[in-house]
Amino acid sequence: MNKDLLYRFFEGQASVEEMKKIKEWTERSSENRSRLYRERKLFDAMHIVAASQRGGKPLDSGKAVHLSLFREFMKIAVIVAVTVCVTATFFSIGNKDRNVAMQTVTVPPGQRVNLLLPDGTDVWLNAGTTMRYPVSFMEGKREITLDGEAYFDVKRDEECPFVYILMLWM
Numbered sequence: 001m002n003k004d005l006l007y008r009f010f011e012g013q014a015s016v017e018e019m020k021k022i023k024e025w026t027e028r029s030s031e032n033r034s035r036l037y038r039e040r041k042l043f044d045a046m047h048i049v050a051a052s053q054r055g056g057k058p059l060d061s062g063k064a065v066h067l068s069l070f071r072e073f074m075k076i077a078v079i080v081a082v083t084v085c086v087t088a089t090f091f092s093i094g095n096k097d098r099n100v101a102m103q104t105v106t107v108p109p110g111q112r113v114n115l116l117l118p119d120g121t122d123v124w125l126n127a128g129t130t131m132r133y134p135v136s137f138m139e140g141k142r143e144i145t146l147d148g149e150a151y152f153d154v155k156r157d158e159e160c161p162f163v164y165i166l167m168l169w170m
């Protein structure tokens with residue numbers, strides 16, 4: 001195996017094809033594997049000697065590669081975490097009953113309709129009235145939308161108030 005290729009591999013500069021080539025070469029025999037280890041020891045020794053001549057710390061290219069990969073992984077993890085948090089916050093702040101099926105009742109002119117809502121509230125709708133309400137009310141609130149006239153006999157629940165939104169057309 002070419003020493004220059006092995007040194008590029010040790011420095012983390014080898015291409016994917018070159019790394020595959022080295023891997024296949026080391027798997028062919030135990031002699032190739034031991035040669036790889038010898039060359040790695042020689043490579044590390046050269047870095048230690050070079051660092052001592054410079055008066056600095058030895059360079060550990062393997063550690064530098066791992067640190068670089070770790071930093072890149074952490075950048076990606078932070079981006080994913082921030083994206084998930086922002087998305088979760090957006091959906092929790094918005095209309096919480098977005099995924100609840102809504103029922104719409106429209107009363108034709110000249111007629112009245114009597115309904116019993118899922119919470120037990122009795123509702124009379126006058127002619128030309130439209131009311132929207134969820135098939136099942138969410139915890140903490142009972143909310144409907146009303147466009148027109150209605151009479152409500154609301155079933156009392158202190159913990160879950162009954163709220164209606166009037167649609168006014170001017």
